[in-house]
Amino acid sequence: MTLSEEDYIKIIYHLGKGDLGSVSTNSIAERMETKPSSVTDMIKKLSEKGLVNYKKYQGVTLSEYGLKTALSIVRKHRLWEVFLVEKLEFSWDEVHEVAEQLEHIKSEKLVDMLDKHLGFPQIDPHGDPIPSKDGEFKKSIKRLLNEVPIGKEGICVGVKDSSPPFLKFLDKNKIALGDSISVIDKEEFDGSLHIKIREVDIHISDQIASNLYLRIIE
Amino acid sequence: MTLSEEDYIKIIYHLGKGDLGSVSTNSIAERMETKPSSVTDMIKKLSEKGLVNYKKYQGVTLSEYGLKTALSIVRKHRLWEVFLVEKLEFSWDEVHEVAEQLEHIKSEKLVDMLDKHLGFPQIDPHGDPIPSKDGEFKKSIKRLLNEVPIGKEGICVGVKDSSPPFLKFLDKNKIALGDSISVIDKEEFDGSLHIKIREVDIHISDQIASNLYLRIIE
DNA sequence: ACAAATTTTTAGCTTTGCCTAAATTTTAAT
DNA sequence: ATTAAAATTTAGGCAAAGCTAAAAATTTGT
Numbered sequence: 001m002t003l004s005e006e007d008y009i010k011i012i013y014h015l016g017k018g019d020l021g022s023v024s025t026n027s028i029a030e031r032m033e034t035k036p037s038s039v040t041d042m043i044k045k046l047s048e049k050g051l052v053n054y055k056k057y058q059g060v061t062l063s064e065y066g067l068k069t070a071l072s073i074v075r076k077h078r079l080w081e082v083f084l085v086e087k088l089e090f091s092w093d094e095v096h097e098v099a100e101q102l103e104h105i106k107s108e109k110l111v112d113m114l115d116k117h118l119g120f121p122q123i124d125p126h127g128d129p130i131p132s133k134d135g136e137f138k139k140s141i142k143r144l145l146n147e148v149p150i151g152k153e154g155i156c157v158g159v160k161d162s163s164p165p166f167l168k169f170l171d172k173n174k175i176a177l178g179d180s181i182s183v184i185d186k187e188e189f190d191g192s193l194h195i196k197i198r199e200v201d202i203h204i205s206d207q208i209a210s211n212l213y214l215r216i217i218e
Numbered sequence: 219m220t221l222s223e224e225d226y227i228k229i230i231y232h233l234g235k236g237d238l239g240s241v242s243t244n245s246i247a248e249r250m251e252t253k254p255s256s257v258t259d260m261i262k263k264l265s266e267k268g269l270v271n272y273k274k275y276q277g278v279t280l281s282e283y284g285l286k287t288a289l290s291i292v293r294k295h296r297l298w299e300v301f302l303v304e305k306l307e308f309s310w311d312e313v314h315e316v317a318e319q320l321e322h323i324k325s326e327k328l329v330d331m332l333d334k335h336l337g338f339p340q341i342d343p344h345g346d347p348i349p350s351k352d353g354e355f356k357k358s359i360k361r362l363l364n365e366v367p368i369g370k371e372g373i374c375v376g377v378k379d380s381s382p383p384f385l386k387f388l389d390k391n392k393i394a395l396g397d398s399i400s401v402i403d404k405e406e407f408d409g410s411l412h413i414k415i416r417e418v419d420i421h422i423s424d425q426i427a428s429n430l431y432l433r434i435i436e
Numbered sequence: 437a438c439a440a441a442t443t444t445t446t447a448g449c450t451t452t453g454c455c456t457a458a459a460t461t462t463t464a465a466t
Numbered sequence: 467a468t469t470a471a472a473a474t475t476t477a478g479g480c481a482a483a484g485c486t487a488a489a490a491a492t493t494t495g496t
Binding site: 242243244254255257258259274275277 | 472
Binding site for chain 1: 487
């Protein structure tokens with residue numbers, strides 16, 4: 001697979017996930033930042049290679065083989081994102097561009113060992129689930145922190161209240177988008193939470209917890 | 219810079235280091251596993267871009283700019299090799315192919331943070347020195363372990379005695395090619411050494427030490 | 437239903453990096 | 467000093483992946 005073929009497969013995967021039907025030539029062109037005519041050319045090639053199902057003027061869908069390929073690329077992309085954030089101190093919003101390059105590195109051992117090195121993460125810094133080696137993956141859902149079950153881990157993906165005092169609080173406590181948070185325990189008395197973030201335990205009020213969104217694995 | 223251009227620059231750098239004069243078209247072709255005519259084409263392009271000095275039929279040398287570029291690629295290659303061995307448990311001889319791909323990833327921050335993550339290593343798993351960010355680097359030399367000064371660190375790069383009993387000893391003590399070894403102390407009485415390898419201290423006889431080659435930074 | 441608008445495909449051309457075959461230059465041998 | 471051998475370059479082509487312009491198919495609006 002060439003680099004370009006991989007990009008197309010990944011984009012067809014992402015576009016096809018939302019929709020129910022097949023993916024249009026124009027939508028692919030837009031995402032690839034290329035012209036529809038170029039897309040037609042590539043689709044033909046992918047079709048010949050058995051990666052997509054294609055009928056003229058009808059758009060494309062991934063074949064089973066194409067889907068497997070797409071998931072392997074997504075897996076690599078998300079594992080590298082975790083690596084960049086957890087090991088190299090990249091922030092949440094800096095990782096995409098670099099992961100976009102790293103996802104094309106070809107070495108099965110590299111991916112497996114990276115996975116192991118990272119402790120087999122299930123979720124990336126944007127809260128998206130990481131496909132397993134054989135292409136399975138969990139669905140993720142967005143929940144307010146105070147609704148996350150005890151013991152669960154999630155990624156901080158947003159705030160409900162975006163007032164300066166709240167944001168300042170988050171900043172002071174070093175809670176940022178992309179951070180991984182686990183719920184250790186909940187106080188029955190006031191609904192306050194004990195959470196673990198960056199290997200430290202902190203205690204936060206229900207008020208805080210009900211204004212922070214996490215993305216967790218179901 | 220395209221991927222291919224980077225490969226040429228790196229190869230010209232490596233070929234030019236040994237020789238005194240300029241690098242021949244044929245030698246580049248051999249290393250690139252391509253034809254001399256293709257090399258000529260590429261050399262012209264590199265020359266136009268100011269990366270090499272070229273006169274027809276006279277071979278090429280790197281320009282100052284070309285050298286800087288080459289060193290940056292070598293730096294990335296060797297840092298990734300350290301990463302693969304130290305963090306992902308790759309062995310000495312498995313890293314090259316993967317590093318060959320990783321060296322082309324474009325992100326200055328990635329390289330800087332990787333360097334930091336690895337503790338600013340000066341030497342790669344083959345014992346070759348890693349250029350600093352601004353392209354300087356130390357010379358490395360090969361020494362028998364018993365001749366390495368106390369306090370120095372080096373990479374195990376070979377054995378003098380390759381008899382089964384010796385190799386078995388190395389295996390039992392988990393000493394392998396590519397391992398980083400530091401000399402902690404030397405006993406005056408029998409010349410035996412205290413060394414640190416993989417974060418553990420062990421004690422070895424002078425006999426052993428005088429049959430193991432390390433590559434150290436001068 | 438059917439013309440207009442939109443989407444998709446085709447045809448033909450460009451660039452990059454490679455190739456083969458032939459021409460040219462340099463090097464080596466007698 | 468010539469000539470044979472080896473190295474290098476030129477010329478002309480090919481495949482991948484893109485582009486523009488024009489043709490064809492589909493969808494939409496009334």
